[in-house]
Amino acid sequence: MDLVPKMKNVSVLGAAGKMGSGILVLLLFEIARLKIGQKSKEDFVLNAIDVSQPALLNLLGYVRSQLEKHAEKNIVELREWYADNEKLVDNEEVIQQFVTDVMAMIQTSTRIETTYESKLIFEAIKEDKSLKVKLFSQIKQNNPSAWFLTNTSSIPIGEIEKEAGLNGNILGYHFYNPPVIQKLLEIIKCDNTGNELNDFAIALAKSMRKIIVPSKDVAGFIGNGHFMRDALYALNQAEKLAETEGWAKAFFIIDTISRDLLVRPMGIFQLIDYVGVDVTKFILNSMQPSFPNELLSHDVLNQLFDKEIKGGQYADGSQKDGIFKYQKGRITHVYDFDLEKYVSKEDIEMDCAAKLGELPTLKIYWKTIVRDKNKADYLLKFFKELHAIDSVGANLAKDYGKNSKAIGQMLVDTHVAESAADVNTVLETGFFHAYGPINDYF
Numbered sequence: 001m002d003l004v005p006k007m008k009n010v011s012v013l014g015a016a017g018k019m020g021s022g023i024l025v026l027l028l029f030e031i032a033r034l035k036i037g038q039k040s041k042e043d044f045v046l047n048a049i050d051v052s053q054p055a056l057l058n059l060l061g062y063v064r065s066q067l068e069k070h071a072e073k074n075i076v077e078l079r080e081w082y083a084d085n086e087k088l089v090d091n092e093e094v095i096q097q098f099v100t101d102v103m104a105m106i107q108t109s110t111r112i113e114t115t116y117e118s119k120l121i122f123e124a125i126k127e128d129k130s131l132k133v134k135l136f137s138q139i140k141q142n143n144p145s146a147w148f149l150t151n152t153s154s155i156p157i158g159e160i161e162k163e164a165g166l167n168g169n170i171l172g173y174h175f176y177n178p179p180v181i182q183k184l185l186e187i188i189k190c191d192n193t194g195n196e197l198n199d200f201a202i203a204l205a206k207s208m209r210k211i212i213v214p215s216k217d218v219a220g221f222i223g224n225g226h227f228m229r230d231a232l233y234a235l236n237q238a239e240k241l242a243e244t245e246g247w248a249k250a251f252f253i254i255d256t257i258s259r260d261l262l263v264r265p266m267g268i269f270q271l272i273d274y275v276g277v278d279v280t281k282f283i284l285n286s287m288q289p290s291f292p293n294e295l296l297s298h299d300v301l302n303q304l305f306d307k308e309i310k311g312g313q314y315a316d317g318s319q320k321d322g323i324f325k326y327q328k329g330r331i332t333h334v335y336d337f338d339l340e341k342y343v344s345k346e347d348i349e350m351d352c353a354a355k356l357g358e359l360p361t362l363k364i365y366w367k368t369i370v371r372d373k374n375k376a377d378y379l380l381k382f383f384k385e386l387h388a389i390d391s392v393g394a395n396l397a398k399d400y401g402k403n404s405k406a407i408g409q410m411l412v413d414t415h416v417a418e419s420a421a422d423v424n425t426v427l428e429t430g431f432f433h434a435y436g437p438i439n440d441y442f
Ligand SMILES: NC(=O)c1ccc[n+]([C@@H]2O[C@H](COP(=O)([O-])OP(=O)(O)OC[C@H]3O[C@@H](n4cnc5c(N)ncnc54)[C@H](O)[C@@H]3O)[C@@H](O)[C@H]2O)c1
Pocket: 013, 014, 015, 016, 017, 018, 019, 020, 049, 050, 051, 052, 055, 123, 124, 125, 126, 127, 128, 135, 151, 152, 153, 154, 174, 175, 176, 177
């Protein structure tokens, strides 16, 4: 498919944000390939649009550094692209020419009107349906044929389509964080999404070398459909434990189980902190209306939010305080609801280990097995041993694994995912799990 006609003028809304900045860079790589690599005669413009002018200025530094990295990694290809430019002798000259040429295609803007010339509009503003609908309907009135690719992580695309009157010109294009590195892309067609837009979006995703997983247009899609329910399960388990152990130990125990005994890259509460207590709460809020028979909220999250304990990251990427406090990425303290303060991890660690009781003698760590070709054998041995143990820790882990599997299966049974393999791909790729939730281990 010829991507050029649609890629000549593209806008990214929310370009200075976490996701928007990455999407912008990915689009620049594509446009560079068309303009410089394939020597297209067309002019290309990529509009980086954000309400925050200072953030747009910072964005350009980030984009430049990403382009330099990309150029260094792909220097052989770039040398071919610039082979007819005799002035460029060494690699550094080629890299700098590439960065200059690509940077020249970016236009920054704080004005929504900038999108009126674009055929494609990528959107990564905050997770707020009414704001997305307001912006899209304004753009639609002034640019009727534009295609919208929204990065929403939970809002049904069909609702945005209907409320903004988009006549099928929208598709969910759900990148994972950080978009430049993360291979996964969930693609969500709503009932009205046009085939031409869908075909284009798939061709673009393939060109970006993404792993594409289609999801049905159901709030939360596959990724958050699993993660949010997994998080609620963990909060409920912690709440039960807190009755006897207190909140700090309860948080710590469930986090430990979900990381060490489920062999995941991080515990569930650390993941909530990473995503943001606030963002988790917003995603649940936006999913709730689609599931009237399911409680998609938790008092603990609401109370943490009210206490301004929100997690997320500082601009330098370091972790803000959430359910845990961190130093250099490591948990140092745990929030205790009963005491309304953080307690040191060291003060509770021994008690938590005693409470967990017997654990498998075979020690396996996510980091060491995740890329090991014998991963499945290690996991099988480990979980076999886990199943044979009857301790608090082992039983919590078994129940956790079974629940995660049930969530995955529910997503297949309700056709949110087309297959168990798709659910597993989302968790293995988007969440870096060593194995998918639908497995023979639980
Ligand atoms: N952060 C993640 O891990 C993640 C992953 C997948 C999807 N998403 C989704 O991506 C979207 C963006 O999330 P984020 O984490 O990048 O948020 P963010 O807060 O980092 O970025 C949002 C950006 O939008 C800008 N913005 C706000 N209102 C605007 C407006 N009216 N016009 C133009 N720009 C505006 C903000 O200034 C900010 O730069 C959300 O829908 C979110 O659910 C996030």
